[in-house]
Amino acid sequence: MSCAEPKRCHHNQLVNCGDCRLGPLCLPIALNTAEIDQLDDIVKRGRPLGKGEHLFRQAEAFGAVYAVRSGSFKAYSTSDDGTEQVTGFYLPGEILGMDGISSLKHCSSAVALETSTVCEIPFGRLEELSSQLPSLQRRFFQIMGNEITKDQQMLTLLGKNSAEERVASLLLSISSRNHHRNLSPTRFRLSMSRAEIGNYMGLTVETVSRVFSRLQKQEVIGVDNREVEILDMAKLKSVANVT
Amino acid sequence: MSCAEPKRCHHNQLVNCGDCRLGPLCLPIALNTAEIDQLDDIVKRGRPLGKGEHLFRQAEAFGAVYAVRSGSFKAYSTSDDGTEQVTGFYLPGEILGMDGISSLKHCSSAVALETSTVCEIPFGRLEELSSQLPSLQRRFFQIMGNEITKDQQMLTLLGKNSAEERVASLLLSISSRNHHRNLSPTRFRLSMSRAEIGNYMGLTVETVSRVFSRLQKQEVIGVDNREVEILDMAKLKSVANVT
DNA sequence: ACTTCCTATTGACCAGAATCAAGGCTGGAT
DNA sequence: ATCCAGCCTTGATTCTGGTCAATAGGAAGT
Structure with a gap:
């Protein structure tokens, strides 16, 4: 650099x-x-x-x-x-x-x-x-x-929400944090692996991967390895169970 | 009073x-x-x-x-x-x-x-x-x-641990907090319902109840409604996965 | 005592995610 | 370019805990 x-x-x-x-x-x-x-x-x-x-x-x-x-x-x-x-x-x-x-x-x-x-x-x-x-x-x-x-919201997520809701919530969290920093809220590169996401959200790698695939098939997000694009923000929010 | x-x-x-x-x-x-x-x-x-x-x-x-x-x-x-x-x-x-x-x-x-x-x-x-x-x-x-x-330990508990581990951990937490306050660490009355315990630990009432029954059958704890006695502290700790 | 309501227990069944097991990609190194 | 290791995806199967349902036990009030 x-x-x-x-x-x-x-x-x-x-x-x-x-x-x-x-x-x-x-x-x-x-x-x-x-x-x-x-x-x-x-x-x-x-x-x-x-x-x-x-x-x-x-x-x-x-x-x-x-x-x-x-x-x-x-x-x-x-x-x-x-x-x-x-x-x-x-x-x-x-x-x-x-x-x-x-x-x-x-x-x-x-x-x-x-x-x-x-x-x-x-x-x-x-x-x-x-x-x-x-x-x-x-x-x-x-x-x-x-x-x-933040930790207490995380407790709710882990205690009550499904795999899809958890992964969608993480994507929304990163999106909004990027937004605050004047970066694109809809296109970003994940710096963490699927395994790390899974670990954080109380899921296995396989489950995280499947959720990504499902969301992509439904055209809610586009995924290319660690590159993520949110295609349908409203839908993603509804998957995450937030308004 | x-x-x-x-x-x-x-x-x-x-x-x-x-x-x-x-x-x-x-x-x-x-x-x-x-x-x-x-x-x-x-x-x-x-x-x-x-x-x-x-x-x-x-x-x-x-x-x-x-x-x-x-x-x-x-x-x-x-x-x-x-x-x-x-x-x-x-x-x-x-x-x-x-x-x-x-x-x-x-x-x-x-x-x-x-x-x-x-x-x-x-x-x-x-x-x-x-x-x-x-x-x-x-x-x-x-x-x-x-x-x-405390919240982060809770995240680990919810993310990684089984129903038995979660419930056992809660009992141990209450036990040790009682101990600090010079109350019995082995006999106490739960002030919360099974539903509230379940909600806290990310479990249903039924699961909490089943764990209590199982632990009682194994003579790790004695349960009479909300009255709890820890009969085998070492065993309870091993169930909770702590040393 | 009896009723009522709430809480807890137990069982049968089901579903979502874990586990096990292959393969396929990717990016970095040679 | 080619190879390799780590990462990711996908499928088949298993299992834990959730859901549904029925019953039992307790506490508070009449």
Whole structure:
């Protein structure tokens, strides 16, 4: 990847929070310019991670949360018997790593699904700064509340919905998150495998694959390997059981 | 219920955080005496709620979080089509209502499963006080992090585990939470119905009932309606697939 | 006591997704 | 280009848990 104009480059490390095009999605919402500068001072921007590289691993000491700047991540936890459970996919502007806050140990691992960059936000310094900036404290409470809400919606999905409803919901979720980031809500490339989707949604690879095939046959979506196009948004929503 | 000595009564409204026997489980952990007094000033202790009374309802404005003082609550969300999903059970010392923090609207309802009391903690004032007391801020981040961790474990349970594993896990969860509160970890009364358990665990009433019967036949537990005794803790843990 | 309503149990049957088992694609490496 | 490994798809079969249905047990009120 070539970076003619560093300030605009996806993976460059010079951008600050004030200039970041993800500002309106990320931690800085509701902060004024001076506050953003203060936040900016504690944020560390690391080198890009390659596909398969870990951001943190389960049982490691918790020290920071991370904002995805580009690319995408999968969070998963491993149980004693070695089975893995995907607990979330994280796209640019989203915050991950909050699972470690309660015990000061990460209880999940996070791995890059493609070449990705993050902003590392050391938690201790975030706490300090939050004490000084009420709007940052509020914003972070809000982000954690969001994570709780999201997980609880996921519980409903896993507890009550069929395979088709689950897969359709995931596609709609990615679609709307892309939309927020000014990307196409109807055409995108999945950065995760069928197996990872299945794991996340409590299904097997085979079932996910069959649902994709069925939805394609009904012309609700077009699928070419990981490339997805939503052809009939209304129909997809009705399959997902949402209005 | 008679209350000879008000200070010790389960449902009385005079107790303050400093004297509350739930202190070591609840919000005040890690606060010193002076800090607890400050917290105490913002806490409102309401009248007892009867079984079936709501603490808050979905879509209502969010204004406070609640610490269970006695009794128990069920949190659930209702979808457009009217189906309900139980998102959690809350026992004394546990905090509920955090689902409203992100959008300032409750996205679940909470109902008392039996006669119960709560401490209401107005969120705006908690935010203010958190800015002044770093240990309170930290504690509240921790409580929210706990909720996230708990929900994610629940995702694993719903995504991967069988009916027996799910029900056994719930019994173990209640057992250990009772234990923390110095109640018997092996004998307790369930405050929720089989239907509510099933709903929470993504199962039907019939399946829950069958699992209870099977576990009883194998002498892992003894069940008499809502009265449960764990007869073989080790076996129950192996059924639940935990070590 | 008796009734009524609600909750729980149990059985018979069915359906959706898991499992088992081949093959077919794809993209990266040589 | 060719090969290979991992990913994906599809089919056949099995099995867990859901659905439907009937009955039993309990609690609260008359």
